[in-house]
Amino acid sequence: MEHIIAILPQKDLRNALFSEKAWKELEKLGRVTYEPDAERPPDDSRVRNLLADATICITSWGSPNLGESAMENADALKLVAHAAGSVKPIVSPTLWKRGVRVTSAAAAIALGVAETTLGWIIIAAKRGILATQVTRAGGWLKDMPFPPGDLPGKVIGIVGASHVGRNVIRLLNPFPVTVMVYDPYLSADDATALGVVKSELDDLMVRSDIVSLHAPKTEETHHMINARNLALLRDGATLINTARGALIDEPAFVEHLRKGKTWAILDVTDPEPPPPDHPFRSLPNVVLTPHFAGTVESGRSRIGDCVLEEIRRFIAGEPLRYEVRKEMLPRIG
Template identity: 40%
Template sequence: MPRPADGTTTASPGYRPSGARPGTEARRPRIAFAMEPAAAQSLLEAEVLDALAEFTDPEPLPALHGLRTDRARRVLADVELLVTGWGCPPLDEDVLAAAPALRAVAHTAGSVRGHITEACWERGVEVSSAAAANARPVAEYTVAMILLSGKRVLETARAYAARRDRGDWLASPPGMGNYRRTVGICSASLIGRRVIELLRPYDFEVLLYDPYVSAEEAAALGVRPVELPELFAAGDVVSVHTPLLPATRGLVTRELLAAMRPGAVLLNTARGAVLDQDALTEAVLAGRISAVLDVTEPEVLPPGHPLWECENALITPHIAGSLGNELRRLADLTVSEVARWAAGEGFAHPVRRERLAYLA
C-alpha cells in the first residue's frame, strides 16, 4: 500500500502472519519491551500486559534496557514488534542484525528520534508513536495557564497572602480577565491544534503562526493566520508549541520578545532552546512581560539563575506532559496500536519517515 507524503494517518500494512491460510487460526506475533526500568514500571501495569497477551505472544518482563546483552540477543532473535519507551537505546544496524524478524515498533511516548535510526527506515520497519495521547495533557495544561494568567491568579494570591485583606475587588486592573483577550499560538503541531480546539468555547481571538498551514486550513481551524512578528506584537498570551529542530532553534528572538505588549505572557511547553533564554530573562526581570515556563534551556536552570526568584516567572519541571494516571492513556493507545497491527490493519498513528523534518 503506498504511503501518503502528507503525514496523514492512512493505515500501514501491519502484521501478516506468514503461511496463514483462510480459515486457520493466525499465529500471534512475538513482541518484547525495550525501555528504562522506571518507564516500564509506570507504563506496563498488569492490565496492560494482560491486554497485550490476548493477541500477541509477549516476552515476560523485565523490559530490555540494554540491547546488546545475552538476554537481549536471545529475545531479539525472534521478536516481530518492539514496544518501546523512554530510555530505549538506538535501534541501530547491529541491533537490527540481531533482530531479523523485527517489522514494527510501537512507542509509548512522543518523539522517536532517540531510538529510531536510519537503519530502521531502510529496513522498512513500521513505527507508531503515542504523541497524540501525550498532546492532550500538554494542551490542557496550556489552556489552564492561559486562563489563570488572564485572571492573574498567582500575582493576586501572593498579594492576598501578604495583605490578608480582600481589598477593593472592583479596583482590579482593566487588563485583568479573559474576555476578548488575544492568544497567539506558535505552530499548529499536534499540541498546538489541540490547544486551538480547547480554546473554542472561550471569548478569545486566536492567532496562529505556522508557515505550513494554508489560509483555508487556518479558517477551518477557526484562527487568524499571521506572521511571527504580528503574533508576538498582538498577543496578550503567546504560547509556543514549535518542536525543537535545527530550523527552529532560537526561533523566538530578542526582537520578538521586545515586541510583546507590556504585561503580556509568554508560555512555553515546547523546548527551552526554541527561544532566546537570555533575552526572555531580561524581559521578565524588567517586569515588561511574564513567563510560564514548563521547559527551560538548560532543562534545569542553574541554582543561582535569576528566574528562580522572579515573581513574573512560573517555572515547572516539565510536568505538562503525561504524568501519574495520564501515563495509562499512553499505554492504552499503544495497546490499541499493537492490536491493529497484529490484526493486519496497520497503525492508526504511524510515524512517517518523510515527516521527520517537521516532528520533534
C-alpha cells in the same frame, strides 16, 4: 501468525505505562517478551536478545537507538511502537532501510500537555501570578499594577499547530477568544477548519495577550523566540512554554523579564533542569514547573493505551493513526 511483542522499558516504567487491563489486552495480541526484573533500560546486547524473532517492539524513554548493533537479531521486526513522544532517539538508518514501521504516542502525551496549558492560559488571563505577588507583599486588588481579567475577548497566540497546539485550540473552542496560529506548515484551509487566524510570528507577538509555544525542537525553531520579537510583546502579556526550552533565547528572555512588564510560565528550559541560581527560579514574574505537563498519573497509562491501539491496528491491517515516516523527521520534535 503469532506475533512476538518485545517490550524494552524497564520494570517501573513498564508498570506505569500499562495498566492491568492494558497488559491483558496486549497478551491477547501476541506473545509478550520482556525482562521481568530489569531496573534500567537495556543496552544493545540485551536488546539483541529481546528482539530475536520479535515482530513488534515497544520502546520508551531511555530505550537505546535501534541501530545496526541493536538490530543484529531483528530480522522479523516489522513495527516499533514508541511509548513516548519524539522517536528521534530510537530511529536509525538501519531501521528505515529494513522497512520497519514506526509509530509514536506523542498524540497521547499532547492531551495532558494541552490540558495543563489551558489551565495556565486561564490563570494568565486572570493575572493570577501578579495577584499572588501583590497579596504576598501585603497588597490587595487595588494594588495590582495591571487589572485582573478573564478569557472573553482575549487574543491567544499559538505557536505551532502540533498535536499539542491543536488540542489547545480544541480546548479553547468554548471560550469567546480569538486564536491566532503561527505555523509555516499550516495551510489556509486547515486554519479555517480549526477556526483560527493564520498569522506570521511577529504579528502574533504584537497582538496576543497570551502566547503559548507548541512547536517542535528543530534547527528551524531554535531560539525562534528572541530579543527582537520579545520586544514586540504588549505590556501585561504572558508567554507560556510547555514545548521545548530551546525554542527561546533564554538570556534574552531573562533580560526582557527583568523589566517586569510581562510574565512567563515555563514547564521546560534549556538545559533541564536549569542551574540552582538560574534567574527563572527567582524572578517574581516567572512560574517555573519541572517538565510535568504531560506525563504524570493517568498520562502514562494513556500512553500505554495509545501504543496498545496502534499495535492492534497494525496486526489487524488497519491504518496506523500516528505513524512516523522518515521524511517527517526534519519538521517534528
